[in-house]
Amino acid sequence: MHKKHSNLLLKTAAIFGMIGAGIGGHMAGSYDYAFRAAHAHILVVGWLSLFSWAVYYRVFKPVSKKLATAHVYTAIIGTIGLTSGMIMDIFSVPQPFYFIVYIGGGVTLLVSFILFALLAFMKHED
Numbered sequence: 442m443h444k445k446h447s448n449l450l451l452k453t454a455a456i457f458g459m460i461g462a463g464i465g466g467h468m469a470g471s472y473d474y475a476f477r478a479a480h481a482h483i484l485v486v487g488w489l490s491l492f493s494w495a496v497y498y499r500v501f502k503p504v505s506k507k508l509a510t511a512h513v514y515t516a517i518i519g520t521i522g523l524t525s526g527m528i529m530d531i532f533s534v535p536q537p538f539y540f541i542v543y544i545g546g547g548v549t550l551l552v553s554f555i556l557f558a559l560l561a562f563m564k565h566e567d
């Protein structure tokens with residue numbers, strides 16, 4: 442179960458890493474920093490945080506499997522929503538739609554961090 446979570450987080454982090462670094466290269470080459478916030482979050486949340494959690498599920502085995510599953514999926518969905526929302530903002534996607542994705546993603550990501558904090562203070566297998 443935890444191995445499956447770890448592998449999913451690892452692959453998602455790798456994809457975010459490629460996209461984020463690619464956007465960084467584009468910004469550096471074009472001197473256009475419109476993507477700065479999206480680039481930063483794709484990398485610090487999508488790459489660094491998801492990768493950290495991939496390692497967490499290898500090192501620690503939280504006893505609560507349901508909470509772990511909720512944490513993993515809110516992390517991935519939240520990161521996709523938040524960063525897609527930041528990109529939609531640049532392309533002026535119509536307000537109601539982008540607001541739902543952006544705010545929905547941000548709130549989901551926040552929930553994921555709260556679930557992780559709960560897991561951190563709960564029991565782990567020896």
Ligand code: HEM
Pocket residue numbers: 461462463464465466467468469474477480481484485488489
């Ligand atoms: C291919 C490699 C990368 C390139 C070419 C690149 C390029 C850039 C550029 C051009 C900016 C905008 C700087 C500015 O506003 O003056 C930026 C900002 C930023 N980058 Fe990257 N980046 C790369 C990799 C990374 C990685 C690996 C991370 C984190 C894991 C990262 C995190 C950030 C953050 C947090 C900002 C925002 C900094 C701020 O607003 O002060 N970048 N990057």
Ligand code: HEM
Pocket residue numbers: 477478479481482485486490523546547548550551
């Ligand atoms: C909970 C969801 C989050 C929301 C809604 C959010 C939103 C924002 C916003 C609106 C900015 C300002 C961007 C700008 O200057 O245009 C920002 C900056 C930043 N956030 Fe977040 N953030 C979230 C989570 C995170 C997390 C989890 C991290 C780190 C792991 C993070 C790291 C950063 C960094 C490094 C900057 C500065 C980058 C820049 O100058 O563009 N954020 N965030």
